Amino acid sequence: MRETTLEYAKKLDENDALNSYRGEFYMQPGTIYMDGNSLGLLSKRAEQSLLTTLDSWKKYGIDGWTQGEHPWFYFSEALSKMCAPLVGASEEEVIITGSTTTNLHQLIASFYHPKGKRTKILADELNFPSDLYAIRSQLALYGYEATDHMKLVESRDGHTLDEADIIQAMTDDVALIVLPGVLYRSGQILNMKVLTEAAHEKGILICFDLCHSIGSVQHELDEWGVDFAFWCNYKHLNGGPGSTGGIYVNHQHLGQNPGLAGWFGSDKEKQFDLAAQMTPAPDAGAYQIGTPNILSAAPLFGSLEMFEEAGIDAIRDKSLKLTDYMMYLIEEELCDYSFTIANPREEERRGGHVFLVHEEAARICKALKEHHVIPDFRSPNGIRLAPVALYNTFEDVWNTVQILKEIMKEGTYKRFENKRDVIA
Ligand SMILES: Cc1ncc(COP(=O)(O)O)c(C=O)c1O
Numbered sequence: 001m002r003e004t005t006l007e008y009a010k011k012l013d014e015n016d017a018l019n020s021y022r023g024e025f026y027m028q029p030g031t032i033y034m035d036g037n038s039l040g041l042l043s044k045r046a047e048q049s050l051l052t053t054l055d056s057w058k059k060y061g062i063d064g065w066t067q068g069e070h071p072w073f074y075f076s077e078a079l080s081k082m083c084a085p086l087v088g089a090s091e092e093e094v095i096i097t098g099s100t101t102t103n104l105h106q107l108i109a110s111f112y113h114p115k116g117k118r119t120k121i122l123a124d125e126l127n128f129p130s131d132l133y134a135i136r137s138q139l140a141l142y143g144y145e146a147t148d149h150m151k152l153v154e155s156r157d158g159h160t161l162d163e164a165d166i167i168q169a170m171t172d173d174v175a176l177i178v179l180p181g182v183l184y185r186s187g188q189i190l191n192m193k194v195l196t197e198a199a200h201e202k203g204i205l206i207c208f209d210l211c212h213s214i215g216s217v218q219h220e221l222d223e224w225g226v227d228f229a230f231w232c233n234y235k236h237l238n239g240g241p242g243s244t245g246g247i248y249v250n251h252q253h254l255g256q257n258p259g260l261a262g263w264f265g266s267d268k269e270k271q272f273d274l275a276a277q278m279t280p281a282p283d284a285g286a287y288q289i290g291t292p293n294i295l296s297a298a299p300l301f302g303s304l305e306m307f308e309e310a311g312i313d314a315i316r317d318k319s320l321k322l323t324d325y326m327m328y329l330i331e332e333e334l335c336d337y338s339f340t341i342a343n344p345r346e347e348e349r350r351g352g353h354v355f356l357v358h359e360e361a362a363r364i365c366k367a368l369k370e371h372h373v374i375p376d377f378r379s380p381n382g383i384r385l386a387p388v389a390l391y392n393t394f395e396d397v398w399n400t401v402q403i404l405k406e407i408m409k410e411g412t413y414k415r416f417e418n419k420r421d422v423i424a
């Protein structure tokens with residue numbers, strides 16, 4: 001039987017197989033960090049791999065490209081090998097490069113080939129807006145108006161998407177589909193396998209934004225036959241602010257010329273021939289453009305090592321327990337305060353965070369911060385709380401709900417304006 005006591009939370013922590021990892025992260029004393037789905041915390045291993053990289057620069061100068069622990073010329077490829085298991089791909093299909101948005105631009109530029117009647121890109125109205133901006137601007141390069149070339153699947157409840165609605169929108173005028181793996185607000189996991197099968201039955205290519213799913217839930221992109229994917233590494237993968245992102249290209253599509261070419265997409269053996277004609281790499285490396293941002297990728301060596309060691313299955317298992325426990329406490333303790341849990345409940349449909357809806361959400365988040373609990377607010381009325389498997393405890397979850405209860409009971413949130421800050 002679950003209990004609402006602190007002792008029960010402590011007991012859950014004692015039985016947590018991952019509890020040794022918390023000590024590897026920099027946590028501010030007295031602060032409960034519930035925002036690892038926006039920016040993951042720094043670990044000592046990530047810090048060390050960044051320092052090691054700086055050391056190579058100190059010691060080797062230009063020769064750091066070929067010398068040191070992780071020679072920079074092969075940096076992206078070495079990281080891709082570590083990251084590939086997290087998306088269920090082979091190392092040739094993954095490249096650590098760019099940012100989420102630039103990677104989507106690259107994928108559309110490379111694989112969206114409108115032909116005849118098939119000219120539309122299908123997306124959804126709940127996706128992170130940057131994706132929609134990128135799609136719109138890529139369509140504009142063809143002279144297409146988004147109003148008639150971008151199809152957006154609508155949500156029935158404002159928070160989640162129904163796979164049946166998405167499948168129904170897969171009509172024969174759609175060339176490419178771009179969807180999130182996990183929705184950034186409600187944390188809903190889309191059934192990527194079922195959507196991929198449906199897309200392929202209709203002859204449509206499908207691409208997923210894994211920003212909120214990578215490092216949080218398992219992926220089997222190869223097994224599901226997904227065509228392309230892209231993501232950032234600064235959320236659940238703790239790569240640091242602006243950390244280099246990732247691209248997945250299914251092996252069936254490798255060998256096609258990059259839409260946005262640059263010399264770092266070259267075959268490594270040929271790159272320094274400096275020929276006027278590019279020879280693209282045979283693998284996903286071809287979708288790189290310019291010189292990799294070495295210092296923004298360096299923390300990933302330390303961070304990904306922790307994922308290799310802990311294993312995504314154990315991480316997902318604990319994440320589910322944390323969010324389950326959080327929802328239980330919210331229902332038991334906050335039932336008088338008009339919160340709605342707007343994330344899906346089922347394990348197959350629930351990502352790594354809890355999404356609470358409340359009319360006063362903006363100022364409740366400000367009050368939480370004042371009490372040293374870090375959530376994020378998503379306009380107009382959402383609070384995201386992400387208890388992260390590698391560094392949050394069940395006691396953190398218990399304390400978060402108790403603090404939230406106190407804020408609601410005392411009404412201390414009323415001292416703030418119900419309006420978001422510049423960065424919410
Ligand atoms: C789902 C999703 N897509 C795209 C982005 C944009 O990523 P970036 O700023 O790294 O391009 C974000 C977050 O910023 C996101 O959560």
Ligand SMILES: Nc1ccccc1C(=O)C[C@H](N)C(=O)O
Pocket residue numbers: 037038128184423
């Ligand atoms: N890149 C950022 C820079 C500043 C502040 C937030 C972000 C985020 O990543 C937000 C995230 N995409 C979200 O799911 O809302």
